[in-house]
Amino acid sequence: MKHIYFAPMEGITTITYRSVFRQHFSGVDRYFTPFLVANQNHRFKNREKQEIVPVQGAVVPQVLANRAEDFIWAVQELAKWGYEEVNLNLGCPAATVVTKGKGAGLLSDVKKLDEFFGEVFACSHIPKISIKTRIGMKDAKEVVPLAELFARYPFSEVIIHPRLREDFYANTPNLEAFRIMKEKLSCPICYNGDLCTTEDVQAFSGQFPEVDTIMLGRGLLANPALAREIQGQEPLQREELAAFLQDLQERYQAILSGERDVLFKLKELWFYLGRLFPDQERELREVKRARKLSEYEDAVRRIIN
Ligand SMILES: Cc1cc2nc3c(=O)[nH]c(=O)nc-3n(C[C@H](O)[C@H](O)[C@H](O)COP(=O)(O)O)c2cc1C
Structure with a gap:
């Protein structure tokens, strides 16, 4: 292309x-x-x-x-x-x-x-x-x-x-x-x-x-x-997805006013990212339900690793 x-x-x-x-x-x-x-x-x-x-x-x-x-x-x-x-x-x-x-x-x-x-x-x-x-x-x-x-x-x-x-x-x-x-x-x-x-x-x-x-x-x-x-180059690696999400989270934490807003942004993205992990429905539900960033981070770790 x-x-x-x-x-x-x-x-x-x-x-x-x-x-x-x-x-x-x-x-x-x-x-x-x-x-x-x-x-x-x-x-x-x-x-x-x-x-x-x-x-x-x-x-x-x-x-x-x-x-x-x-x-x-x-x-x-x-x-x-x-x-x-x-x-x-x-x-x-x-x-x-x-x-x-x-x-x-x-x-x-x-x-x-x-x-x-x-x-x-x-x-x-x-x-x-x-x-x-x-x-x-x-x-x-x-x-x-x-x-x-x-x-x-x-x-x-x-x-x-x-x-x-x-x-x-x-x-x-x-x-x-x-x-x-x-x-x-x-x-x-x-x-x-x-x-x-x-x-x-x-x-x-x-x-x-x-x-x-x-x-x-x-x-x-x-x-x-x-x-x-x-473009014929390498597919997504788990570690780079984790690093991308970590950076994104830090940037949102720097510009948004509270944990709730940061969580909202990240969960919104997981609505789409979830497609990559069709076998991890339980963990994806945990992402959706997370009320604290620590709960979100635990669930994401389990999905990506
Ligand atoms: C949440 C969301 C927000 C969007 N916002 C815009 C927008 O601001 N301007 C626009 O032209 N299209 C917008 N779109 C449409 C997308 O740019 C795109 O045309 C659409 O998702 C179809 O392409 P896709 O199947 O590759 O996603 C939006 C789509 C979604 C799902």
Whole structure:
């Protein structure tokens, strides 16, 4: 695979997670921040500002907006920090987001979306704009007008997660709709969705040998060495997983206010990591039930060793 991206995952792939990940694991070419909200007040929250401090390495900030002028403000703000590309979120399925016409909600009105992009690309000094999109709201047929619309604008890349908003994260990605969108676009494209093992990636590449860029989300949370494995290098070692988790825990302890918050963060990650240890259900339950860090650490030790 030529390029592998780490998917944005709100609350999980924060700057803390990404920087610890990067110290321990290779194979990822670019990281996307969880979405930053561009509202009418034209200010990022403090938590969001932490995401966009000038960072070394390939980080693409992602923005959630429903008005072109707010998106343009965010793009120009991010350009000041040196970001050369900004990604627009056209996929978030959460009701609170969609009802405001943001995320996947933007896909519901092709004409409005056309106006949105018309305004954005009419701006001079705009950096590269990429999008991360679903294939529609309710019906896979929506993919055709959306793809035709995207084809008319000079996106630096279109990242396609071929599910409908209505699917949330259920059902399997619609590869036929992915093919339709891909064939209508002439810009670089990236596939995202349900690539959780090297076998998944091999099967996908068998069907789409011409696609050389993929984005991994939950698969990388479950197996942080997945990108490296896909590139033909060594699989995850128990000791490196333990060292990664130890570092992550220390970083969370340094920035979060109490044991409960640290435990919450680590347990959230184990929701995904648990997949690596299908035979250790009892210990995984202990992780889930842990009320103190010491209980959590004991359970994790038993799982990993
Ligand atoms: C907890 C969680 C948070 C997410 N947050 C974002 C986000 O901020 N921006 C975004 O574009 N996608 C977000 N996504 C979607 C992922 O980036 C990705 O598209 C999705 O998980 C499918 O890829 P995967 O099967 O490789 O995980 C999120 C997904 C999850 C599970």
